[in-house]
Amino acid sequence: MQQDEVRHPAELVAFARVKAGDVVVDVWPGGGYWSRLFSTVVGPKGKVVAYVPAEITGFKSDPLALAKAISTEAGHANVEASSYPLAEQPGADMAKKVDVVWTFENYHDLHDSFMKGADVNAFNQAVFKRLKPGGYYIVADHAAAAGTGLKNTEDLHRIDPAAVKAEVEKAGFVLDGESTVLAVQGDDHQLKIFDPAIRGKTDRFVLRFKKPSP
Known part of the structure; x- marks a missing residue:
């Protein structure tokens, strides 16, 4: 597949340390490429949450409907579509129960005006609370020039890796x-x-962050 050639799925799944039985949250799944891949990797004892931020559910592409459709496909019954505001904190059913949170080429969009003033810091804190101690947060995105920070998130759809870090x-x-x-x-x-x-x-970076264990 052409997408495989530009996304290097085998290498990135290994880098993200996704394994059988894991609970993975795929943030802003789009067409579902990574949700389907993770679904196969985690297997029947695992779970994939295709998370569509509430801020984008009104898009013409109907991203929530796309996410919901994945679970109806053969072999992907372990995918669950979910939608809530970016900064919403986890309930008791999700707190400290996620192994990996993944976002691919969308982190820069969290800073854009169409996100209706989304609080990126609150979102990252929510991710932290959902992850198990020792869990991983993977951010892959289009690289902006070093030192530009958040300047080009909306016009060029790029972000400085240092700003993400x-x-x-x-x-x-x-x-x-x-x-x-x-x-x-x-x-x-x-x-x-x-x-x-x-x-x-485009030049893209991939960062793996870890939630420290107590």
């Missing part, structure tokens, strides 16, 4: 690893990710 570590996480499997040399970080010259060939 600062925000996520503020919530209590520890940076546990970085993968360069999606890195692309020569990407002009000043171009919008949809520019035909680089679309599908």
